[in-house]
Amino acid sequence: MWKDIEAAPADSIFGLTEAFRKETNPRKVNLGVGVYKDDQGRTPVLQCVKAAEKLLLEKEESKSYLPISGDPLYSQCVQRLIFGNDSEVIKSDRAATIHAPGGTGALRIGAQLLNKFNANGTVWVSTPTWANHMGIFSDAGFAISQYPYYNKESKGLDFEDFEQCLLAVPEGDLVLFHACCHNPSGVDLGEQQWRRVAEIAEEKKWIPFLDFAYQGFSKSLELDRRAVELMAEKEIDFLVASSFSKNFGLYNERTGALTIVAPSAREAEVAMSHLKKTVRVIYSNPPAHGGLTVATVLSDDSLYKQWVGELEEMRNRIIGMRTALVDGLSARDIDTDFSFIKDQSGMFSFSGLNDDTISWLRNNKGIYIVGGGRINVAGLTSKNIDYVCDSIAEAFKTA
Ligand code: LMR
Secondary structure, three states, X not given: OOOOOOOOOOOOOHHHHHHHHHOOOOOOEEOOOOOOOOOOOOOOOOHHHHHHHHHHHHHOOOOOOOOOOOOHHXXXXXXXXXXXXXXXXXXXXXXXXXXXXXXXXXXXXXHHHHHHHOOOOEEEEEXXXXXXXXXHHHHOOOEEEEEEOEEOOOOEEOHHHHHHHHHHOOOOOEEEEEOOOOOOOOOOOOHHHHHHHHHHHHHHOOEEEEEEOOOOOOOOOOHHHHHHHHHHHOOOOEEEEEEOOOOOOOHHHOEEEEEEEOOOHHHXXXXXXXXXXXXXXXXXXXXXXXXXXXXXXXXXXXXXXXXXXXXXXXXXXHHHHXXXXXXXXXXXXXXXXXXXXXXXXXXXXXXXXXXXXXXXXXXXXXXXXXXXXXXXXXXXXXXXXXXXXXXXXXXXXXX
């Protein structure tokens, strides 16, 4: 069956991790895949997760199926986290949430479901966007269009062009946004800009789909959800894909959620019925462990506080490494200003390094960076920062 078929190219992010594992340079550094590392270069299990797992192990009596939509307490907890406890959306039952296998699973289930009712639909994605967005939506049957976002010259947001493009998006199309910590650029919209996006969505009747994979990694759990809150203030249809890979460190538990918000409770109920049909034929119902762990932490005051503290520690370490990178580069004799990296938020930084420099760093120094120049700032540690800065300085001199 496969003899005349060409092999597919390796994934631009996970393929890099595979190559990194085989790298023999003893000083190698992986700045590719978006996985948090502590200053010792480890990806630890959070203490609040360990505590919740202990509780779960003690009280678990059965491994029978969960409902198609997952554990109901998990869905409630997700809604409180993404909308805020007192949100009108929750009070008026305008949201339907399922446990999806990771943020990717949430995006894919949402895309699959929407494609049922909009077979030749188009999804608009930012230029640039996370490499997997295109694949997820095109495999579900969507045509892909791009809206202007990152301006390479200013190293910031191209707001005017972005706004003009959104004003021209046809009614019924999907528009995919990064709710915070834009991946790959680290450049986010401000409060007024989100307000304007929500206004345009309402006026033009296209459907916002918020990819919310990094809640708590920019400023705080509350400030990072402003985009979701502002959409919720409008009585419009929109979707949110959440992920607990990063903020709970539950990468391999595939713990995400898809939330559909509708203008009324009845419409949300209809959405849930179709969501369940979509899930049933793909994976039937979700795995339990990650969702139960998150629900245990979020529904317990002391575990919740512990989680907020651990999340803050991760966020602050990343912010510290951003500063160390900028200071380290400016202390070396390089003719480029990298201070813009301090203004970016989240796990990633669009470094401005070009593909030649990226290849040079990989081949000569064992430093792995995703094509396009995205650096996982969380991969920097006090042990490797000097090596990375020296190597970048050397790459600039060699070029
Ligand atoms: C990333 O962007 O590196 C992460 O979100 C991991 C992934 O699934 O690509």
